[in-house]
Structures are given as structure tokens and as C-alpha cells.
Amino acid sequence: MKRLRLLILQLLVAVVIIGIWHVGSTVKIPAGIISQKAFFPLDPFFFSTPLAVFERTWRDFYTGVIWYHLGITLLETALAFVIGAAGGVLVGFWFARQQLIAAVFDPYVKMANALPRVVLAPI
Template identity: 85%
Template sequence: MKRLTLHSLQLLVAMALIALWHIGATVKIPAGWVSAKAFYPLDPFFFSTPFAVFERTWRDFVTGVIWYHLGITLLETVLAFAIGAIGGVLVGFWFARQHLVAAVFDPYVKMANALPRVVLAPIF
């Protein structure tokens, strides 16, 4: 498949998803015989429209507000990586030096390693 065709199809899928998001957030669906009230497929309390998200993001970039928040996010990411890396290296050295500790924790380490990383995301 040509690269241009692939990129065109990827862009088309992205546009279709944004269109479905917009329709789900703005168009009321009549409930029919189940209920007298019409409802939004995507509750406006939880889902904004794509235009409102773009507008807010643009305003935050123009006013410079977003840079503060991006800085905090970057700082937290770097700190979390450093804490995890240092902790992992220390625990690894501990397991390497203390064979009994490594043998005791081996099944738990293997069990945790078998979990998909996506499953752990909601916990953290």
C-alpha cells in the first residue's frame, strides 16, 4: 500500500471518530417508547464537544496558561521515572545479593511481570 493512501485512510478514520464524537455530544436522540425524554448518547456532563476542546486548548496556548501545567506534568513524569528506576535498581541489587529474598519474591515478581501494563494504568 502506498504511503499516501495509508496516511489518507488514517486521516479519514481520525475525522470519522471526531465526527462521531461531535454527533454523540451534540445531537439528542429521541428515546421512543422507553422514555418520554430525549437523551444525548454522550452525557454533556462528562463529554465536551470537539470544538469546545479545541477552543479551550487554543486559548490556553495563546494566553500561556498551558505552559505552567505542561511543566508540572513534565516534572512529575521525570520524578516518577527517577523514583521507579532507582527503586527498581535497588530492589534488583537486593535480590541479586540475597538469594533467599529473591527466591521468596520470585513468584510474585513473575506474576506482576505477566500482567499487561494496560491493566495497571487505572491503579496509578
């Protein structure tokens, strides 16, 4: 019974989030309540409606066009991993062989390592 209750609560959270998304992207707040102009809480330029997103996703999978784009994304991800790993290994060997270089760059390497990975995502 606990698993069923947990599943229902998890689905309820998803429904509430999608509901907030839908209301925020379709209901316009009238002028004078918060600002001088009427506006959508979620600007349609940046946020589509959930229904439009699900329709587009369904169409892309149904027609098969999504597989091309997923393939490109997978290729770019693999190439980025290989380039980053190779660069990291080369710099690591360079630091291991050149103690002065390692000592000079040590605080910067530690600073970069202390950054949360999420901060680097937009780069």
C-alpha cells in the same frame, strides 16, 4: 500515488472519529427508543464536544497558560521515573544479595511482570 491515497484514508478516519464524537456529544436520543429517558450517547458530564476541546486547547496555547501545566506534568513524570528506577535498582540489589528473599518473591515478580502495562496505568 499510494502515499497520497494512504494520507487521504488516514485523514478520513480522523474526520469520521471526530464526527462520531461530535454527534455522540450533541445529539440527544429521544425517550422510548432505547430507554425510558432521553439521553446523550456520550454523557456531557464526561465528554465535551470536539469544538469546545479545540477552542480550549487553542486558548491555552495562545495565552501561554498551557506551558505551566505541561511543566508540572513533565516534572511529575521525571520524578516518577527517578523514584521507580531507584526503587527497582534497590529491590534488584536486595534480591541479588538475599537468595531466600528473591526465591520467596519470585512468583510475585513474575506475575507482576506478566501484567500488561496498560492495566497498571490507573494505579
